[in-house]
Amino acid sequence: MGTEFACALGAMLCYGLADLVYKRAAMAGVKPHHFLMVQAWMFAPAMVAFSLATGALHVVPAAAWGAAAGLCVFVGLYHFTRSLRDGAVSVNAPIFRLSFTITAALAVVVLGEPLGVLKMAGLALALLATWLLLGGGAAAGVTRASLMRVLLATFSFGIANFCYKLGVMYGATPATMVVSQAAVFFPLATLFGYRAEGCFNPPGLTWRYAAPAALLLAFAFMLMATSLVEGQASVLVPVAQMGFVITAVVGMFWMGEARSARKFAGLAAALGALVCLASS
Numbered sequence: 001m002g003t004e005f006a007c008a009l010g011a012m013l014c015y016g017l018a019d020l021v022y023k024r025a026a027m028a029g030v031k032p033h034h035f036l037m038v039q040a041w042m043f044a045p046a047m048v049a050f051s052l053a054t055g056a057l058h059v060v061p062a063a064a065w066g067a068a069a070g071l072c073v074f075v076g077l078y079h080f081t082r083s084l085r086d087g088a089v090s091v092n093a094p095i096f097r098l099s100f101t102i103t104a105a106l107a108v109v110v111l112g113e114p115l116g117v118l119k120m121a122g123l124a125l126a127l128l129a130t131w132l133l134l135g136g137g138a139a140a141g142v143t144r145a146s147l148m149r150v151l152l153a154t155f156s157f158g159i160a161n162f163c164y165k166l167g168v169m170y171g172a173t174p175a176t177m178v179v180s181q182a183a184v185f186f187p188l189a190t191l192f193g194y195r196a197e198g199c200f201n202p203p204g205l206t207w208r209y210a211a212p213a214a215l216l217l218a219f220a221f222m223l224m225a226t227s228l229v230e231g232q233a234s235v236l237v238p239v240a241q242m243g244f245v246i247t248a249v250v251g252m253f254w255m256g257e258a259r260s261a262r263k264f265a266g267l268a269a270a271l272g273a274l275v276c277l278a279s280s
Contacts, residue, residue, distance in 0.1 A: 004231030005278050007223045008239040014220035016246020018213050023247070025209035032081045034202040035210055037193030042214035044182035047175070050218075056175035065167030066180025072160035073181065074188040076153040083149035092150040094134040098127065100238040102158020107165065107233035119235060122276030125269045126238050132266030133248045161241070164225050165233040174225030178218065235277050245270045 025035055051057035076099070083092050104123060107113045167177045194200055224240045248267065251257040 002231070004227040004229075004236060005239065007227035008231070008236040009274075011220045011223040011227065011240035012243050013246055014216045014223065015240065015243030016250070017243075018216040018220065019243055019247045020250055021209055021213040021216065025206075025213070028205060028209065030203070030206050030209055031196075033193045033196040034206045035213070036077060036189045037200075038202050038206045038210035039214045039217070040182070040186045040189035042211050043218060044179075044186040046214065047179050047182050047218055051175040051179050054175065056173050057179055058173055058176050060171055060176065062167050062170035062172035063176050063180040065163045065170070066172060066177035067184045069160040069163040069167070069177070070181035070184030071188075072156045072163065074185050074192075076156035076160065078153075078192065079149040079156070080153035083146045083153065085146070092146065094130055095147075095150050096154050096157070097130050097134060097241065097244055099154045099157035099161065100126070100241040102155055103161040103165075103237040104234040106158070106162045107237075110162075111165070111169075111233070113232045113234045115234070116280055118276045118280035122235075122273045122280060123238060125273035125276060126242060129242070129245065129266045129270035129273055132262055132269060133244055161224075161237045162233060164221075165228045165237075168225055168229045174222050174229065177225045178221045181221070235280055239274060239277055242270060242273070 022035070026032075048057070076096075080092070080096050101123070108115050164177055167180075168174060172180070190200070193202070220240070220243075224236070227236045227240070245267065248263060252259050252263060
């Protein structure tokens with residue numbers, strides 16, 4: 001296993017743990033717009049400070065791809081959150097997780113990355129794992145507007161990950177990409193939070209969850225960007241975006257969530273996907 005794949009696995013771990021923080025925050029009653037706003041307040045300054053301290057921040061034209069990624073990430077999170085108002089999370093969450101298929105398709109079609117048998121098998125198993133671990137809910141009551149929003153969110157996230165590949169490919173450092181993303185996401189998340197309630201006053205409880213989430217996502221974005229410097233987006237982005245596997249494992253074995261044959265089959269499919277993608 002190469003360094004690039006190890007970085008993608010690290011990103012997967014961080015994304016999965018961040019998802020757990022999101023889940024605990026929701027259980028504690030933290031509102032999504034408060035969470036995103038405080039997360040942005042923590043994430044952006046921390047990444048700027050890290051980049052300046054390490055000398056990894058370089059203003060280059062390719063950093064514009066990081067700004068584009070920030071816009072796409074915000075659009076994706078905004079529409080995914082809105083889609084849950086009149087949609088079932090058991091339907092919308094699996095669709096949203098499939099954003100890596102958009103990135104993989106763009107990498108193959110636009111960048112000419114090879115599409116061999118093992119890679120196709122890995123992507124197929126990743127799709128199966130997503131359906132097994134996150135799917136299974138009834139689609140009754142899901143509106144057309146909700147499905148359109150979650151599809152837009154999925155497409156936006158897929159483009160955001162592709163922007164990361166383009167940015168590092170054209171000379172931006174991983175730290176520069178993350179800071180550029182934060183520079184766009186920070187004001188948008190702040191304005192979105194203000195628009196929801198007309199004030200900048202998130203409850204104190206929000207900070208307890210937003211701070212670790214911001215730290216985990218900082219590591220996740222940095223590791224994913226680092227993996228893409230030399231690695232293929234059609235392999236590494238699907239691996240990084242399979243953080244739901246970590247969430248499922250922690251939920252079943254440490255948080256007392258129900259275990260089932262479907263979940264174990266999903267974990268087996270995810271392991272098979274990782275093996276195939278690593279071998280491709």
